[in-house]
Amino acid sequence: ASTDAGIPGVYHHHLPQALPVFAAIAGLTPEAALRTATSAAAKGLGISQVTGRLKPGLSADIVLVHGNPLDDLAVLAEPAAVWARGVEAKELS
Structure with a gap:
């Protein structure tokens, strides 16, 4: 999600800021944007058996935030724990 260089106004390599912009441009719901950045990205990279979802046996890469990213993706910018x-x-x- 939005790591291609040369696009004005895109926060390259800073997914918490880029994801809301990407979602707005693509017309995605917060849920669809999160899925695109997690499980769909892992599947596209061929690593869905390692990460991308919260499931027993996978990598357990987790971001804890104050608030609900399904209501507001901006809460991802200030994680409480990782x-x-x-x-x-x-x-x-």
Whole structure:
């Protein structure tokens, strides 16, 4: 989702800011945008058996936010906590 260079107004490599813009341009609901950025992206990259969904046996890459991203994707920009491969990241910057 929106990591191609050369597009004015796109937040390259900063998915929490890019996803709401991408969703608005593509006319996606927040749920569809989240699915595109997670499970659909993992499937497209051929890594859906490793990550992209919350399912036993997968990587457990999780972002905890204040609020509901299904109501407002902007809450993704300020995560409360992050887990990568099931291990909590101690520093968020």
